[in-house]
Amino acid sequence: MFCFPAMGHRHCCALGPMDPMRRSPSPCSSRPSSPRTPPCEMLGYVGIEAVLDQLKIKAMKMGFEFNIMVVGQSGLGKSTMVNTLFKSKMWKSTVQGLGTPTPQTLKLQSVTHVIEEKGVKLKLTVTDTPGFGDQINNDKCWDPILGYISEQYERYLQEEILITRQRHIPDTRVHCCIYFVPPTGHCLRPLDIEFLQRLCRTVNVVPVIARADSLTIEERETFRRRIQHNLRTHCIEVYPQKCFDEDINDRILNSKIRDRIPFAVVGADREHLVNGRCVLGRKTKWGIIEVENLAHCEFPLLRDLLIRSHLQDLKDITHNVHYENYRVCRLNESHLLPRGPGWVNLAQTPAGPLAAPQPSKACQQDQEDSKDDDEY
Ligand SMILES: Nc1nc2c(ncn2[C@@H]2O[C@H](COP(=O)(O)OP(=O)(O)OP(=O)(O)O)[C@@H](O)[C@H]2O)c(=O)[nH]1
Numbered sequence: 001m002f003c004f005p006a007m008g009h010r011h012c013c014a015l016g017p018m019d020p021m022r023r024s025p026s027p028c029s030s031r032p033s034s035p036r037t038p039p040c041e042m043l044g045y046v047g048i049e050a051v052l053d054q055l056k057i058k059a060m061k062m063g064f065e066f067n068i069m070v071v072g073q074s075g076l077g078k079s080t081m082v083n084t085l086f087k088s089k090m091w092k093s094t095v096q097g098l099g100t101p102t103p104q105t106l107k108l109q110s111v112t113h114v115i116e117e118k119g120v121k122l123k124l125t126v127t128d129t130p131g132f133g134d135q136i137n138n139d140k141c142w143d144p145i146l147g148y149i150s151e152q153y154e155r156y157l158q159e160e161i162l163i164t165r166q167r168h169i170p171d172t173r174v175h176c177c178i179y180f181v182p183p184t185g186h187c188l189r190p191l192d193i194e195f196l197q198r199l200c201r202t203v204n205v206v207p208v209i210a211r212a213d214s215l216t217i218e219e220r221e222t223f224r225r226r227i228q229h230n231l232r233t234h235c236i237e238v239y240p241q242k243c244f245d246e247d248i249n250d251r252i253l254n255s256k257i258r259d260r261i262p263f264a265v266v267g268a269d270r271e272h273l274v275n276g277r278c279v280l281g282r283k284t285k286w287g288i289i290e291v292e293n294l295a296h297c298e299f300p301l302l303r304d305l306l307i308r309s310h311l312q313d314l315k316d317i318t319h320n321v322h323y324e325n326y327r328v329c330r331l332n333e334s335h336l337l338p339r340g341p342g343w344v345n346l347a348q349t350p351a352g353p354l355a356a357p358q359p360s361k362a363c364q365q366d367q368e369d370s371k372d373d374d375e376y
């Protein structure tokens, strides 16, 4: 299920059906044709599709590294969500000792587990962060978080520019940041907007409505639409960003996801017995809220996005866009690049030291659309 949709079956035996020696000659092979451009059939079966098998075998040997960060105001359930991610169906067999009450998070801390499924290894690291926003002056409360993200880019860069470098550079870069929006039911607060604007420039951000069990189904829907509207008007491009859709298939799939974001999630790290099944959920006086039940909350959608459908894409965008911006900016700063055509002046970036991708056409279009739409 990971990343290789075209690899349901293996046929990598050297003298298997792909062996050109065993194939009957192409019926066209006796046809005269230009010696410069031989038709494809003349070459017989080359076995290009087997490259996928090679990639799969290599990837299985190497495993995957994936790093998530949770960010948001204090008490919104970030640490609980870290446990929910590790304890949910897909992974619970490998993790123990997570049943104790979650203490308040006072410093940035990472938890790593290697999860193995059908021979595929995933080294998943989740970085928990202290809640912000409880101070009277919340100025620059984003600094420690943005600082941590940049530090990981810097580590990678320092390894990458070594003359003798490791064959495999350990990747601690944050591939996805889950941003917890408080379930106020109104709209994004100015603090969330400021934070999100900065975060989206440096990392892939997936916002979620935290503690969604405190909202009714209608309230969730209205709140989601308001947040989407706020994101558009403030030009905040959360993941999956429209400008990186590569083709029509991406656009169709990602539009559906964009329509559901922010996911309304509930976190829990306790298991309960429901109709003879052991489920992860929150027990209340009136019943159990099951985190893996789509009728109760959208945690399964979040997990599917992170792992099942978009893990590789999140990593690609981190490497090709966010890290690349950082790298160009740093190399420009340290004058390692000559000021030739490749030199990009990112010095006047308005917020923070990092390069900010310009608002995309899609975003500009959204802003125009949202001008007509002033119901919120
Ligand atoms: N109702 C409800 N409560 C939740 C949910 N997730 C977590 N909680 C509870 O909220 C309280 C705080 O949860 P934490 O996970 O410690 O919150 P946090 O965001 O890590 O808080 P800080 O570490 O202070 O930033 C705990 O009592 C959790 O059991 C949720 O989805 N719904």
Ligand SMILES: [Mg+2]
Pocket (backbone or CB within 6 Å): 078, 079, 080, 103, 104, 105, 128, 129, 130, 131
């Ligand atoms: Mg915490």
